[in-house]
Structures are given as C-alpha cells and as structure tokens.
Amino acid sequence: MVVESKLMLEVKAILKSFGNKYFNGDKLKRHKVIEDLNAYDEKLIQSLLNNKTINRDFVISLNGKEVFKLNEFIDMFQYKKFWQDSYTNYANKIGLTVGGKFIDECEDVVLDFPYKDTVLKAGMTKEDKQKEDLDPNEIFLNEIIAKDEIDVLFDKKIFKNVKKYSTEGIQPVSEFRKDDNLIIKGNNLLGLYSIKERFAKKAKLIYIDVPYNTDTDSFPYNDSFNRSTWLTFIKNRTEIAKELLDEDGVIAYQISFHQYAYLKVMLDEIFKNANGKHVMTFNTLVRHPDRNLTGDKEFNDVIEYTLIYSSSSNYKMPKISVAKTVDDYIYDVELGNYDKILELNGKNVEVYLPSSYRVTKTIGHATGLKTISVRGSIKEKNSSGRFYVAHLEKLVGSYPEGTIFKVPHMGDDKVPYRLFELPKNGNKNGLYYQGMPTSTDVTYKQYSNFLNFMNKYNTVNNEGVFEFRNGKKPEEYIKFFIELFTKKDDLVLDFFMGSATTQAVAMKINRRFIGIEQMDYINTISVPRLQKVIEGEQGGISKDVNWQGGGSFVYAELFEKNTGFIKDILNAETIDDLKKVYSIMLEVGDLDFRADLSKIDWTMSFKDNQKLLIKIIDKNQLYFNYSEIDDNEVSEWLTDEEIAFNKNFYEDLEG
Structure with a gap:
C-alpha cells in the first residue's frame, strides 16, 4: 500500500490535468516535469501556483512581488522514492552533504544525517516489537511536503x-489553576x-x-x-x-x-x-x-x-555561596607530645595524631599558637601552599583525617612555625555541599569534575x-x-x-x-x-x-484515538476480536485515505488480517484533537468535567 501526502496527491492531480504529457500510464515522467519547470513552462507553472497548498508553501513575497521557490519545488522530483512511498527527500541518498547538496555535487564537506528535515512521532513503547513483524511503521513527515499532516499532528x-x-485524595477537576x-x-x-x-x-x-x-x-x-x-x-x-x-x-x-x-x-x-x-x-x-x-x-x-x-x-x-564550617577555618589547639618526626625537604616536621591535641578555641587567631586549616586557607602561590602540595598532600591516606603537622620556618611570615591539618569532614564518597568537591579534593580524585550521590x-x-x-x-x-x-x-x-x-x-x-x-x-x-x-x-x-x-x-x-486501535489490534487473539475493533474503527476511527477497504478478507489468516488492520490506520491521527471536542461522536465519550477542563485549559490561559 502506498501512503502519499496531501501535497503529493495535489501535485499529481495537477500534472494529470495535462493528459499523458507527464505520465506513462500510472508512472510519473519526472524528467519531463523537471525539464518543463527549468524551461519556465508558463502553463505548468501557472497551474501549480493556482493551487492553494503549493502557493502557501512555495511562494514568498519580496518587495511586494510574489516569487516561486522553483529550485526547492524541483528538489522534490530529484528523489525517485519520494514519489513512491516516502515523505522525506533523503530517501535515496544518505551521506556527507554541504548546503543541502551531497558530496558529489560540491567541494566542501560536513557531517549530515538523514531525516533531519522531518518530524518523527516516535512512540516510546515496545508494544510493536512484542508482536514480531507487526510493527506499525511510524512515518516520517517532511516539514514542507507534508505540512498539512504535521499541522494536524x-x-x-x-x-x-x-x-x-x-x-x-483523588477528585475530578473541571479547571486548571495557575x-x-x-x-x-x-x-x-x-x-x-x-x-x-x-x-x-x-x-x-x-x-x-x-x-x-x-x-x-x-x-x-x-x-x-x-x-x-x-x-x-x-x-x-x-x-x-x-x-x-x-x-x-x-x-x-x-x-x-x-x-x-x-x-x-x-x-x-x-x-x-x-x-x-x-x-x-x-x-x-x-x-x-x-x-x-x-x-x-x-x-x-x-x-x-x-x-x-x-x-x-x-x-x-x-x-x-557555600557556608564554610568552623573546621575549615582558623582555630586554636593545645598540642600534647608529638607522635613522630618526619624529615621533609630538610625540615624536621612534628606529627600530631588527633588524640595528641585538643581544640581550645573554635574560631579566630590563636592567643598562643596560630593554626590554619588546609582547605580554603592554603594558596599554592605562597611558600606554605607549595610546601603542602609538594610534601604533605602526599600523606593523605597514610595518616588519619585531622592529623596536624608542625612545620618550622616557613619563611612566608614571622611566625617560627605553621600548623597544617589533613582534611576533615569526610571525602571518601565525594559527598560535599551539593555534590561539588573542593579544589584540594580534586587533586587526589580520579575525576576532576563530578557529582556522586550514588x-x-x-x-x-x-x-x-x-x-x-x-x-x-x-x-x-x-x-x-x-x-x-x-x-x-x-x-x-x-x-x-x-x-x-x-x-x-x-x-x-x-x-x-x-x-x-x-x-x-x-x-x-x-x-x-x-x-x-x-x-x-x-x-x-x-x-x-x-x-x-x-x-x-x-x-x-x-484522549487516545488511533493509538487505542493499534493497541487493541495487537492485543487481539481471535478473528472475532479483530472484527469488533474494525467495526469501531469504521465508526469513529481515522483510516488511511489510500486504503482499499474492499481488500478486507476475513477468510485470511488471523495474522494477515492483523497486519492489514494496522496498515489501514492513519498513523497521523493518534489522539483526538481539541478542535473535535464539540463533535457529538467525540463529546459523548467525555464527562462534563472533562469538557469544562479542556475549555478552561486551552481558552482561559490566565488560569
């Protein structure tokens, strides 16, 4: 079965009005159409421009003059399959293009993909695949060639x-509030x-x-x-x-x-x-x-x-703005006996485990010792920062979090020593404020920019x-x-x-x-x-x-229309089930306008009839349009509250 757009049908009707000039039986002589268009055949072009659909989609106004987009119209005839069973002008050629022309037609190259000038309804369900080869074959609608169909969709x-x-609880509703x-x-x-x-x-x-x-x-x-x-x-x-x-x-x-x-x-x-x-x-x-x-x-x-x-x-x-905790700032500590001494870059660095000191003041500068938290306080450009990055940062993981290192003679101020602390507050799972790691954490994480809440x-x-x-x-x-x-x-x-x-x-x-x-x-x-x-x-x-x-x-x-029919057909189990669905389709459904209903033969196999019913459904009419709400055949399926809700939603936009 061939499915054709409204534009395609109207163009063919115009061409057929010229007798056998553009047709050999039922076969279109595309080369002859293109030849006459390129020659600006007055009768042909005038007949085309008299058509409302063609005039709307292929005529533009420039300085008060109407201009026929002839090249764009001719493009339709360059693709054989378009005139058989496809809406897209990419039907025959897929590949590298530039400016809409393929590589064999130009010198510059860009990556392109087929169908990009089309609309794809594309349902998300797997219902189609569950019935082997009963795929409803969702169509691609070209934005220009099938404009009427897209407007309806x-x-x-x-x-x-x-x-x-x-x-x-759950209650019916007749209006949508702002x-x-x-x-x-x-x-x-x-x-x-x-x-x-x-x-x-x-x-x-x-x-x-x-x-x-x-x-x-x-x-x-x-x-x-x-x-x-x-x-x-x-x-x-x-x-x-x-x-x-x-x-x-x-x-x-x-x-x-x-x-x-x-x-x-x-x-x-x-x-x-x-x-x-x-x-x-x-x-x-x-x-x-x-x-x-x-x-x-x-x-x-x-x-x-x-x-x-x-x-x-x-x-x-x-x-x-991240609120910093007191542990990330300056506080006073009272040191006990150091636990060991490390020689780092020629300096004797005293190591104090968390059990070897106590915090005496949670914020401010020490009246005795000046202690500085690693995070947010050390800048890598000064000597303190360089020393921390080069020597102390490597010790992360080797000592408990909160371990303090007393480093003598840093040289960047007048104090005789400076205290550094290994990061606290946890870093094992990357769980920081809103998931963002600090710059210090990044240096020993595998990924420099990540969110990890798993x-x-x-x-x-x-x-x-x-x-x-x-x-x-x-x-x-x-x-x-x-x-x-x-x-x-x-x-x-x-x-x-x-x-x-x-x-x-x-x-x-x-x-x-x-x-x-x-x-x-x-x-x-x-x-x-x-x-x-x-x-x-x-x-x-x-x-x-x-x-x-x-x-x-x-x-x-x-509100499902043909979507519901597709589901019913796929879920049917007997010929009688299909007959019931078909009778309702004839009453309220939308069938493909090219379908030949005389071919319905209930003596065929169940699967053949199942395939045929799916093919004759208009895939463009999946749901009822709001413009149909006042039709008696549609409104009888809706409650008063549902009708009121729809009119409020679409017409009372202030809510």
Whole structure:
C-alpha cells in the first residue's frame, strides 16, 4: 500500500490535468516535469501556483512581488522514492552533504544525517516489537511536503481521565489553576505541543533523562533506534521544548557515552548564535571505577554527561555561596607530645595524631599558637601552599583525617612555625555541599569534575517506595540541578518523566512541575510515587529537607484515538476480536485515505488480517484533537468535567 501526502496527491492531480504529457500510464515522467519547470513552462507553472497548498508553501513575497521557490519545488522530483512511498527527500541518498547538496555535487564537506528535515512521532513503547513483524511503521513527515499532516499532528489534543491528587485524595477537576502541577500521559512530542500556548517561556529548568539509545533491552521503554532516527527524535522535541523555556532558563540533557558526541554536535547547531548556547557539561560518576578492576566484569564506562544549554546567548551560570564550617577555618589547639618526626625537604616536621591535641578555641587567631586549616586557607602561590602540595598532600591516606603537622620556618611570615591539618569532614564518597568537591579534593580524585550521590543512598532503585531498576536517578542528584538553576515556585519540566524523580524532588523543595510520560507504568509507578510524596514518605531527600507531606497535581491523559486501535489490534487473539475493533474503527476511527477497504478478507489468516488492520490506520491521527471536542461522536465519550477542563485549559490561559 502506498501512503502519499496531501501535497503529493495535489501535485499529481495537477500534472494529470495535462493528459499523458507527464505520465506513462500510472508512472510519473519526472524528467519531463523537471525539464518543463527549468524551461519556465508558463502553463505548468501557472497551474501549480493556482493551487492553494503549493502557493502557501512555495511562494514568498519580496518587495511586494510574489516569487516561486522553483529550485526547492524541483528538489522534490530529484528523489525517485519520494514519489513512491516516502515523505522525506533523503530517501535515496544518505551521506556527507554541504548546503543541502551531497558530496558529489560540491567541494566542501560536513557531517549530515538523514531525516533531519522531518518530524518523527516516535512512540516510546515496545508494544510493536512484542508482536514480531507487526510493527506499525511510524512515518516520517517532511516539514514542507507534508505540512498539512504535521499541522494536524501538532494540533492541541483533548485531555481525558482528568483528576486531581492532593491530601484530600483523588477528585475530578473541571479547571486548571495557575499554580497547579501537571502530569500528562501520552506521546511527549504531542503533549509538548498541547501545552505550548499555556506554558510558552514559563519553564525555568527543563531536565530530561533521554533514552540513551544503547541498542539493548535493559530498559522498559524503546532504547534501540537507528542513530539518525534517534537524532530526529531528540531534535523534534528540543525544538518545541525551546519554546517553553524561560529566557533565563536552561535545558539539561542526561546522556551516556553511546550517543553523547552526536547529541552535542546536533544541540550545538540548534542552540548556536542568537538561538542560545552550550553553557557547560557536568560529568557524573554513576558507578565506582573499581568495578572495572575486579576481573569478573567487562571493562565499562563509569561516567555519564549532563549537557546544559540555554536559549539565551548571554546566559551566565549562577553563583553558589557555600557556608564554610568552623573546621575549615582558623582555630586554636593545645598540642600534647608529638607522635613522630618526619624529615621533609630538610625540615624536621612534628606529627600530631588527633588524640595528641585538643581544640581550645573554635574560631579566630590563636592567643598562643596560630593554626590554619588546609582547605580554603592554603594558596599554592605562597611558600606554605607549595610546601603542602609538594610534601604533605602526599600523606593523605597514610595518616588519619585531622592529623596536624608542625612545620618550622616557613619563611612566608614571622611566625617560627605553621600548623597544617589533613582534611576533615569526610571525602571518601565525594559527598560535599551539593555534590561539588573542593579544589584540594580534586587533586587526589580520579575525576576532576563530578557529582556522586550514588553512595549516599544505597537504595536508589527503591527510592520513592517503588523500584525502577536501570532507569532511576537519585533524588539528591536531581535536587542539585533544580536548586542550582531555579528558585522557589519556579517551573520545572521533565517530559521523559520515567519514575517521577524530578517531580518528586520538585514537590519536596517547593517548585512547580510538569511531567509527561507515555509508558503505562505511569499509573503503577510514577503517579503512585507522587501520591506517597503527598502523604509524606521519608525516602530520598525527605529528611534532609524536612519534608512532611502535602502538595498536589493534576493528572490528564491525551484522549487516545488511533493509538487505542493499534493497541487493541495487537492485543487481539481471535478473528472475532479483530472484527469488533474494525467495526469501531469504521465508526469513529481515522483510516488511511489510500486504503482499499474492499481488500478486507476475513477468510485470511488471523495474522494477515492483523497486519492489514494496522496498515489501514492513519498513523497521523493518534489522539483526538481539541478542535473535535464539540463533535457529538467525540463529546459523548467525555464527562462534563472533562469538557469544562479542556475549555478552561486551552481558552482561559490566565488560569
């Protein structure tokens, strides 16, 4: 079965009006069309320009004159497959290009990928793969060629099963208030377009833990895309997410090494010049490096990356003020007998273990001895700093934390000696204020810039009561980004919601949030987890932030249309099951306009009919559009509260 866009059908209709001039039977003579276009054939061009769709998409106004983008229109005819079964003008050629032309057409070269000029709906579920070769074959829609189809795809969707979760339980809701949190079940690309008008430029932080595209089945969602498809998948979502981002906000992309380099190249292109910039990249230690040294595991990566981008080219990273403890400053001690003497650089250095001295004053300069903490007090440019780095720093790990070294005649002041202390307050697990190591710690850590909260909570997989293995980030890790980039009551958006860690943390530290998730576990893991947060669960960061419960959120589902039919077809077990689905499809579904329903033959095998029903479904009509809400055939499936909620959400934007 051939699926053709509206533009393709209209162009063919115009060409057929010339009789056999451009067709040999049903086969298009593309070379003849191109020849006449290049020759500016007046009748052909005038017929094309009289078409509203072509006029809208291929005509621009310059100095009051209308100009036909002839070269762009001719490009469509350069690709044979486009006129058979593809929406994308990259169908026949994939490779290195420059300026949109392939390497055999020019001298300069850049890295390119197919489909980048298209829209990919790309569902996250694995339902398709569970039925062997019954893949629904999600289509690529070219931004120009299939503009009408894309407009329909991106139209606002109807919300169904709307309810509010709060300390008072679960209740139906008929309006969306300005301070409400929102959770949406449905395809995240279409969900983003549905909230675009209400939340344009409102999100202060967009944090997304994207599918890593590892080509494995270790995750409960689809994690195996062709790379060019995956890049298209991320690009489509980034472009609409940018429209929701506050001018002073940032988007954070969590990614592993598998696609890191390709993702950064693409994002640098999207956020370049006036469109924003790459702010920085955080390196995240996600597992202990020693796991590679045990000999029983394959050598593996231990680092993930968080790419930070802003839509403002002038964005500056926020400053962090760290409250220093008294142990990090100057204090007085009373020394007992030294435990040993070391000869370091010609100096007799006395060593005092923690049991050989006592603190007599916690802050200020000594009335007797002047003692200085190592961290925050030693500058490597002076003699004290150079001596510490060259000789004492090497002793870290050989002596207990808090050991004091009395070094005579430093030469950088008039005191006869100076006291140095090995760092206190713990450094074994990298657990510092908001996860950031001090400069001294860096010198003896394997990674110079990392966040590591994995060791603080040994139950990350069960954090928030519900287990979500291989797909959950620690709450304290997400808290770092939210506190770094937002303030109280700011809006945080996560449209790869997963187990709802971002939303749980946002609720606990008083941020507003939006979450979008397509997978069905939203109702067995994500939402139940947030219910537990409302009840006051004490996992994750709860004790650290003194969380006592409270908060609320509105839950809504994109009203399934053909998405539901695909699920029903795949879950059918008998021919009778398929017949029931088909009868409902004929009544309220949207079928592909090229489908020949006369080919439906119930005497064929169950699997053949299953395949055929999937093929005739219009993959562009996955959910009901809001423009259909007043249709009787649609509204009868909605409650009065749901209809009121939709109209309030889309029409009363002030909330």
